[in-house]
Amino acid sequence: MAAPAALALPSVRAPSPGTSDVLESLLGIGVTTTFRGGQTIVLEGDPLVHCYRVISGTVRLFKSIADGRRQVIDFAEASDAFGLVGQTRYGFSAEAVGPATLSRHNRRHLGGVVMGDPQAAAGLLDLACLELERARAHMLLLGRRSAEEKVVCFLLSYAARTAGRFAGEGVVHLPFSRQDLADHLGLTIETVSRTFSQLNRQGLIALLTPQHIALLRPGPLARIAEGR
Amino acid sequence: MAAPAALALPSVRAPSPGTSDVLESLLGIGVTTTFRGGQTIVLEGDPLVHCYRVISGTVRLFKSIADGRRQVIDFAEASDAFGLVGQTRYGFSAEAVGPATLSRHNRRHLGGVVMGDPQAAAGLLDLACLELERARAHMLLLGRRSAEEKVVCFLLSYAARTAGRFAGEGVVHLPFSRQDLADHLGLTIETVSRTFSQLNRQGLIALLTPQHIALLRPGPLARIAEGR
DNA sequence: CGGATACTTGAATGTAATCAATCACAGTGG
DNA sequence: CCACTGTGATTGATTACATTCAAGTATCCG
Numbered sequence: 012m013a014a015p016a017a018l019a020l021p022s023v024r025a026p027s028p029g030t031s032d033v034l035e036s037l038l039g040i041g042v043t044t045t046f047r048g049g050q051t052i053v054l055e056g057d058p059l060v061h062c063y064r065v066i067s068g069t070v071r072l073f074k075s076i077a078d079g080r081r082q083v084i085d086f087a088e089a090s091d092a093f094g095l096v097g098q099t100r101y102g103f104s105a106e107a108v109g110p111a112t113l114s115r116h117n118r119r120h121l122g123g124v125v126m127g128d129p130q131a132a133a134g135l136l137d138l139a140c141l142e143l144e145r146a147r148a149h150m151l152l153l154g155r156r157s158a159e160e161k162v163v164c165f166l167l168s169y170a171a172r173t174a175g176r177f178a179g180e181g182v183v184h185l186p187f188s189r190q191d192l193a194d195h196l197g198l199t200i201e202t203v204s205r206t207f208s209q210l211n212r213q214g215l216i217a218l219l220t221p222q223h224i225a226l227l228r229p230g231p232l233a234r235i236a237e238g239r
Numbered sequence: 240m241a242a243p244a245a246l247a248l249p250s251v252r253a254p255s256p257g258t259s260d261v262l263e264s265l266l267g268i269g270v271t272t273t274f275r276g277g278q279t280i281v282l283e284g285d286p287l288v289h290c291y292r293v294i295s296g297t298v299r300l301f302k303s304i305a306d307g308r309r310q311v312i313d314f315a316e317a318s319d320a321f322g323l324v325g326q327t328r329y330g331f332s333a334e335a336v337g338p339a340t341l342s343r344h345n346r347r348h349l350g351g352v353v354m355g356d357p358q359a360a361a362g363l364l365d366l367a368c369l370e371l372e373r374a375r376a377h378m379l380l381l382g383r384r385s386a387e388e389k390v391v392c393f394l395l396s397y398a399a400r401t402a403g404r405f406a407g408e409g410v411v412h413l414p415f416s417r418q419d420l421a422d423h424l425g426l427t428i429e430t431v432s433r434t435f436s437q438l439n440r441q442g443l444i445a446l447l448t449p450q451h452i453a454l455l456r457p458g459p460l461a462r463i464a465e466g467r
Numbered sequence: 468c469g470g471a472t473a474c475t476t477g478a479a480t481g482t483a484a485t486c487a488a489t490c491a492c493a494g495t496g497g
Numbered sequence: 498c499c500a501c502t503g504t505g506a507t508t509g510a511t512t513a514c515a516t517t518c519a520a521g522t523a524t525c526c527g
Contacts, residue, residue, distance in 0.1 A: 074379045078466050082379040096368040102375055125364065126357040133353055136360070139367040140324040146374035147330055151302045151310040153381035154425030158515065189474065197382030202515055204475055221474060221524090238306050386483065417506065430483055432507050449491095449506060 033134030034092060037124055038064060041114035046107035053094060055104040061115045062094035068111025069186045072103045073194065083195035085145070086187060088173065095121065096139055108187045153197045156238070161196040162206045163235045166216070170226060181226045182219065189221075261362030262320060265352055266292060269342035274335035281322060283332040289343045290322035296339025297414045300331045301422065311423035313373070314415060316401065323349065324367055336415045381425045384466070389424040390434040391463045394444070398454060409454045410447065417449075 043066065046052060052063060055074060063070075070087040084103050087093050093105060095118075125132040152164055170183045185192065189200040196203065207224070210216045215232055217225040226232060271294065274280060280291060283302060291298075298315040312331050315321050321333060323346075353360045380392055398411045413420065417428040424431065435452070438444045443460055445453040454460060 074375060076379070076383065076466050080383040080466070082382045084375050084378060096364065096371065098365065098368065102372045122361075125361055129354040129357065129360065132357065132360040132364070133350075136324065136353065136364060136367065137326065139364065139371065140326065143324065143367065143371055143374065144330045146371065146378065147302060147312050150312060150374065150378055150381060151304070153378060154310045154422075155304065155308040194382075199516060200474080201476085201517080205515090208475070238304050238308065427484060428506075429485080429508085433483090436507070 033131060034064070034138075036128070037095070037121060037131050037135060038062065038092070038114070038116040039120045039124070041116040043112060043114050045112045046110070048107055048109040048111075050107050052105040052107060052113065053101045053103075055101055057101050059094065059097045059099055059101050060118060062092060062118050062121065063105070063113045063115055064092040065089055066112045066114055068113075069108040070105050070111060070113070071108055071187060071191055072105050074103050081194045082197070083191055086191075086195070089176075092138075094118065095135065096142075108191065158196075158198055158202050158206050159209070159235060160238060161198060162203060163210070163232050165192070165196060166224065166226065167229075167232060167236055181229070183224045183226065185222045185224065261359060262292070262366075264356070265323070265349060265359050265363060266290065266320070266342070266344040267348045267352070269344040271340060272343050273340045274338070276335055276337040276339075278335050280333040280335060280341065281329045281331075283329055285329050287322065287325045287327055287329050288346060290320060290346050290349065291333070291341045291343055292320040293317055294340040294342055296341075297336040298333050298339060298341070299336055299415060299419055300333050302331050309422040310425070311419055314419075314423070317404075320366075322346070323363065324370075336419065386424075386426055386430050386434055387437070387463060388466060389426060390431060391438070391460050393420070393424060394452065394454065395457075395460060395464055409457070411452045411454065413450045413452065 041064065046068075052070060053061075065087050067089055070091075070093070071083050072085045072087060072093055073081045073083045075081045086108070087105070094101065121135075125135060152161055156164065166183055169185070170181075173184065176184075189203050193200045193203045198206075207216070207218060210232075211218050215226075215228050215235075217227055219225055269292065274296075280298060281289075293315050295317055298319075298321070299311050300313045300315060300321055301309045301311045303309045314336070315333070322329065349363075353363060380389055384392060394411060397413070398409075401412065404412075417431050421428045421431045426434075435444070435446060438460075439446050443454075443456050443463075445455055447453055
């Protein structure tokens with residue numbers, strides 16, 4: 012008999028209208044918790060007892076090696092959930108990037124919903140599926156793209172993801188550090204920084220501040236992202 | 240209303256006893272199909288109408304870029320399934336590595352099972368979850384490990400996965416080409432080959448044939464895999 | 468204003484990629 | 498049976514991209 016499915020989704024979005032309702036019914040009532048920047052929310056390997064939904068702020072989800080190397084799996088932002096799926100233990104750590112508020116939910120509740128509400132179970136599967144596709148796409152980026160392609164791909168997809176959430180048209184806000192981004196893209200901070208500078212010099216982006224980047228020429232950028 | 244959850248799991252194992260029953264009830268009756276080496280089974284972007292289970296042979300699941308670069312997501316072997324999850328389209332291509340036989344199942348059936356059998360839905364979620372964890376672990380490998388670590392990590396985990404399936408104790412059988420492996424590890428064939436030769440010279444492995452590798456010293460190999 | 472932190476830039480190095488042979492082997496045909 | 502061909506793997510030489518090591522700059526906060 013299979014254990015009740017307990018998803019460990021790193022960052023599940025609530026994309027289309029209607030899906031957020033699914034998440035809400037799945038999670039049930041939760042406790043709102045606040046975290047300071049850098050504070051650990053869950054630790055890789057710990058027993059999987061809660062899942063979380065980001066209310067405000069940004070959370071980095073990452074795996075690490077004993078010697079300190081990290082791979083940032085994903086960034087979770089407002090309305091994203093994580094810890095939904097998984098058998099027994101967290102497969103990644105989660106830390107608040109800056110001050111963040113999250114709602115915490117007992118995962119025991121999730122198992123019951125899945126067994127009792129096929130509609131909700133199907134919704135959870137859809138979320139898991141989205142997450143899988145994101146992970147696979149990122150595998151392609153990590154394994155087969157150049158530094159410039161990595162950075163541009165990330166900028167475009169992150170811009171799409173956070174569309175309208177932050178500052179003006181065509182401006183991306185990166186709430187995390189260069190180190191976080193480097194650990195997401197499989198690069199060093201220096202290479203990320205250099206690549207931004209280079210795109211800046213080429214007039215493709217504008218570095219308004221270190222965290223605010225204007226996408227000046229989406230066409231050429233998209234062409235770089237596709238490897239041409 | 241959420242679309243019926245249709246998973247696009249790349250390679251779902253049937254790990255523990257009991258889980259295989261879940262897969263069988265999920266898939267229902269299927270049509271056995273045979274493929275020649277190199278033959279395409281599903282194409283990334285095509286409408287997701289069937290899911291497959293490998294009966295014999297090996298299947299490579301991969302995403303690619305327009306210019307030909309590939310990232311092999313996973314290898315699917317006997318009893319592994321793929322195409323279980325996904326909304327509307329395949330997120331990856333699948334090709335037979337050598338001659339292979341698979342059972343093909345209509346995915347329409349899956350949606351019904353998920354809505355009607357919470358037990359089976361939970362099992363499917365568990366499978367999706369396993370797949371997610373595999374994908375995340377591979378992201379860490381692709382983004383943050385050296386060539387040597389990549390090769391050794393792969394050898395050890397593949398050996399564990401195919402334990403007892405092939406030739407003698409401590410011998411790994413790699414049914415796919417160096418190119419496939421390189422595309423899985425984010426390396427070139429030359430680097431993979433050189434790394435094998437180097438491990439061979441160090442006495443850690445023995446290259447019995449290009450496809451048969453003996454793991455001579457598991458201890459030191461594990462230490463390399465951990466980055467020490 | 469001083470100190471800390473994060474980001475950027477520069478120079479040198481190193482790892483893996485690229486370019487190019489060579490080797491090994493299986494299958495074919497003379 | 499043995500040369501010939503084609504494919505895949507290995508090895509070698511060189512190059513290039515990203516890393517490492519090291520300064521320098523900017524910004525924030527006390």
